[in-house]
Amino acid sequence: MKSAFTEVQKFNQWWLRIILLGIVCLPVYGLFQQLILGEPFGSTPMSDLGLVLFFIGMLLMAGLFWYLELRTELDAAGIRVRLRPISSEVFTWDQIEHVEIITYGFVGYGLRFSRRYGTVYNTSGNKGLSLRLKSGSRYVIGTQDPEGITQVLRTLDKI
Template sequence: MKSAFTEVQKFNQWWLWILLLAVLGLPVYGMFQQIILGEPFGSTPMSDLGLVLFFVGTLLIIGLVWYLELRTEIDETGIRVRLRPISTEVFTWDQIEHVEIITYGFVGYGLRFSSKYGTVYNTRGNKGLSIRLKSGSRYVIGTQDPEGITQVLRTLDKI
């Protein structure tokens, strides 16, 4: 079924990528100094293999952050949220008691658990779709398009 609303968000904040590239610079510099120049890197240097594994691990973490994607879809059947590759949730309208756009305090990024908001999916900002299920569970899905969500919820007669 075609979504009435789809939003795809990625972790593309400039400051995040500057930070990640700066962290990557540490093992690159260490490998250059220790493996290429032959001088120990630091006062208690890692082995050459340790430096290479540090570099590969840092690359894997950067690759994961690049791959992460928050996808929100809303249509006449319900709401779907996917934080690729970590989690997927599907809420049908008959499970949902209440939805609304809220402004929330900083809870962190990615998949978070909050006593105030419940399960939070967030890539940036402080606007989100708050979902309260009939079971009592609560969710917040961060959005950069609160007006678009409000419009589709009105069209679907959900707010």
């Protein structure tokens, strides 16, 4: 079914990119110093293989943040949210008791669990689509386009 609303968010914070660049550059510098210059890196240096494995691990971690994506889709069938590659949820309209756009306090990034908001999917900002299910479960899906979601919810006659 074609979505009436689709939003794709990535982790694009400047400070996160600097941190990720730093954690990749550190082992690159260590590899250069230890393998090219022939000088041990640090006061208790790793083996060459250990340094290579550390570099690969940091590269994979940075790649994970590049790959992470929060996709939100709304249509006549319901709401789908996916935090690739970690989690995905599908909420049909008959499962949802209440839906609204809210402004919330900082809860962290990624997939979070909050006493106040329930399960939170967030990449940045403080606006989100709040869901209360008939089962009592609560969810917040962060958004950078609250007006777009509101417009679709009105079109679908959900608010």
